[in-house]
């Protein structure tokens with residue numbers, strides 16, 4: 001499955017305290033597997049909402065999102081969860097590592113209770129090596145720096161070989177030098193593993209390094225630019 005994604009008139013509204021917030025509106029976008037897309041825009045412009053819709057963590061209140069022509073969120077909970085396991089990896093600003101598990105166990109955790117065709121431990125060691133942390137396999141998250149914890153979170157996000165890596169401000173908690181290194185690592189994985197990347201960021205310098213930049217404001221896409229990578 002190549003998992004191209006198409007958003008058709010996608011909208012998402014939230015109802016809270018009787019007030020309706022239109023978090024995203026009229027989104028019409030197409031994404032091809034392997035693309036590296038940055039998503040920028042002011043706080044509250046709908047970036048995280050769009051990312052959770054693309055990741056099937058939430059469902060649109062209008063319009064639809066097609067994955068190779070299929071509308072996944074209309075299917076059963078199990079089908080949605082299997083789809084997410086097979087196709088999507090997530091990383092967040094807060095690393096969300098399990099504090100009592102070692103780095104290697106954290107990387108392995110998405111594979112617990114899943115049947116896969118490869119050796120799970122070998123695969124986890126392989127991705128730990130890809131993020132440059134083979135020597136930290138037995139460390140607990142508390143024994144690692146912020147940048148190292150984010151690397152472990154990235155290894156965990158790609159261990160199941162997803163088609164798309166969804167990154168919600170993954171450099172937001174890191175100093176700019178570490179943030180740049182994390183960005184470069186994600187770029188490398190995009191090229192080596194062939195997984196597409198959605199990279200939400202507030203950092204315009206990082207955003208321009210992607211080959212496609214989507215800018216949001218007040219829930220709508222105000223620009224969608226594809227160009228040469230600057231890096």
Ligand SMILES: Nc1ncnc2c1ncn2[C@@H]1O[C@H](COP(=O)(O)OP(=O)(O)OP(=O)(O)O)[C@@H](O)[C@H]1O
Nearest residue numbers: 014015016021023042043044045046047048049050
């Ligand atoms: N669960 C929710 N319930 C109600 N309103 C929500 C919910 N999640 C988001 N919103 C609202 O939807 C709008 C878009 O929020 P979203 O988090 O997508 O923006 P963002 O661009 O990611 O912001 P930031 O850069 O601050 O993370 C905001 O007005 C927000 O308050």
